[in-house]
Amino acid sequence: MTTGAVPSVEPPGAAAHAIEVARGQPTGDGVVARPPYLGREELDALFSVEEFEPLAAARMHPTTYQYIRGWAGTGWTAAENMRAFQRWVFRPRFMRDVTHLDTSTTVLGETVAAPILFAPTSVHKLAHPHGEAATAGAARALDIVQVLSTGSSTSLEDIAGIGPKRWFQLYWYTDRGLTRELVERAVAAGFTALVLTVDAPVIGWRETERRTAMVKPDDATAVLLPEDLSGVAQATDLTWESLEWLRSVSPLPLVLKGIGRSDDARLAAAHGADALIVSNHGGRQLDGGIATLDALPGVAAAVEGLHGAGGRPLEVYMDGGVRRGTDVVKALALGARAVLIGRPVQWGLATGGEAGVLRMLELIFGEFRSAMGLCGATRPSEITRAMVTRNPEPTAPRV
Numbered sequence: 001m002t003t004g005a006v007p008s009v010e011p012p013g014a015a016a017h018a019i020e021v022a023r024g025q026p027t028g029d030g031v032v033a034r035p036p037y038l039g040r041e042e043l044d045a046l047f048s049v050e051e052f053e054p055l056a057a058a059r060m061h062p063t064t065y066q067y068i069r070g071w072a073g074t075g076w077t078a079a080e081n082m083r084a085f086q087r088w089v090f091r092p093r094f095m096r097d098v099t100h101l102d103t104s105t106t107v108l109g110e111t112v113a114a115p116i117l118f119a120p121t122s123v124h125k126l127a128h129p130h131g132e133a134a135t136a137g138a139a140r141a142l143d144i145v146q147v148l149s150t151g152s153s154t155s156l157e158d159i160a161g162i163g164p165k166r167w168f169q170l171y172w173y174t175d176r177g178l179t180r181e182l183v184e185r186a187v188a189a190g191f192t193a194l195v196l197t198v199d200a201p202v203i204g205w206r207e208t209e210r211r212t213a214m215v216k217p218d219d220a221t222a223v224l225l226p227e228d229l230s231g232v233a234q235a236t237d238l239t240w241e242s243l244e245w246l247r248s249v250s251p252l253p254l255v256l257k258g259i260g261r262s263d264d265a266r267l268a269a270a271h272g273a274d275a276l277i278v279s280n281h282g283g284r285q286l287d288g289g290i291a292t293l294d295a296l297p298g299v300a301a302a303v304e305g306l307h308g309a310g311g312r313p314l315e316v317y318m319d320g321g322v323r324r325g326t327d328v329v330k331a332l333a334l335g336a337r338a339v340l341i342g343r344p345v346q347w348g349l350a351t352g353g354e355a356g357v358l359r360m361l362e363l364i365f366g367e368f369r370s371a372m373g374l375c376g377a378t379r380p381s382e383i384t385r386a387m388v389t390r391n392p393e394p395t396a397p398r399v
């Protein structure tokens with residue numbers, strides 16, 4: 001195992017961190033705690049996503065758990081992402097035939113069992129030795145898309161053999177050769193969309209990561225990047241015009257992750273995006289930023305009627321704080337075609353590997369199906385804005 005301490009002050013240009021977890025210098029030893037994972041029977045006794053977090057925390061080194069849980073600054077935005085869901089309540093419709101509920105939809109033309117994707121989060125081997133392969137197995141079983149991170153601890157080619165529905169999340173490096181190679185590998189390995197993360201040109205101010213050295217298993221490394229990360233730096237000079245180059249080296253549909261404003265959404269459409277993800281990196285980048293659910297309606301309205309470079313209507317997804325099936329219905333009512341889930345995937349992995357991720361998502365899935373039907377919709381496309389309204393008592397906590 002190794003320990004990575006994050007320097008107290010980022011070196012100049014280290015906005016350009018290679019990946020979230022690979023920063024820092026080795027400083028010493030630690031103990032990586034990995035008590036037995038829960039089996040199928042024990043997992044079946046869990047009934048909410050919230051139950052997974054403490055079980056996951058107990059199975060990870062505290063510093064690893066903190067890294068996954070972490071946020072920028074005070075953590076206000078990370079918490080706000082979740083609070084935003086409490087600001088909306090349902091206006092259910094009844095006396096509608098909901099005999100046949102179908103949660104399936106399409107994302108970029110690909111049929112998926114539910115409007116839920118696995119968000120790209122780095123180094124899944126922090127949470128479980130099978131890492132992204134376990135996540136891919138769960139995505140296959142659930143018939144949903146896994147978005148593989150540039151910070152993956154499993155190779156693109158290994159994932160290709162497991163998960164049939166896979167997109168690749170790209171960080172763009174100053175070394176265009178490296179960036180291009182990542183794109184080419186993703187294309188060759190059959191990934192069907194490229195998700196460019198735009199909200200991290202500068203690294204967020206992560207106080208916990210700065211304060212505490214992370215203790216991690218030896219195999220928990222970003223295998224898609226060069227072993228020597230000293231020369232690897234994220235590009236800080238990207239502009240809308242830069243997308244032209246990316247589109248010239250990638251035949252894949254382009255998804256921009258981290259859009260939160262209507263003007264940026266329209267610019268993204270004008271520069272060839274096929275889909276947008278309203279995201280603030282789970283509150284890990286700019287503390288004080290708007291909750292993603294609050295940003296979503298404006299972005300969705302801004303691109304209504306616009307088409308992506310591939311000719312399809314531009315799609316809008318969102319992530320940040322989605323923990324329940326009811327959250328998924330609210331996001332769809334406010335303009336998202338689908339949502340992505342970040343931290344809970346890591347909790348599922350740490351609790352029970354592939355079976356843990358499967359169970360975690362089955363719960364969100366099940367509640368989504370139930371809530372959709374109770375709102376009077378038989379399929380995601382029938383979920384409308386009229387099914388939610390602002391919460392008259394917005395401070396009411398979740399029980």
Ligand SMILES: Cc1cc2nc3c(=O)[nH]c(=O)nc-3n(C[C@H](O)[C@H](O)[C@H](O)COP(=O)(O)O)c2cc1C
Binds near residue numbers: 068081122322
């Ligand atoms: C541990 C961790 C690592 C992440 N790594 C990446 C990454 O490599 N690339 C990326 O675009 N987003 C990354 N994200 C952000 C997620 O894709 C997603 O936006 C966020 O987790 C959604 O919020 P949620 O965790 O509340 O569901 C990471 C998030 C976490 C928690």
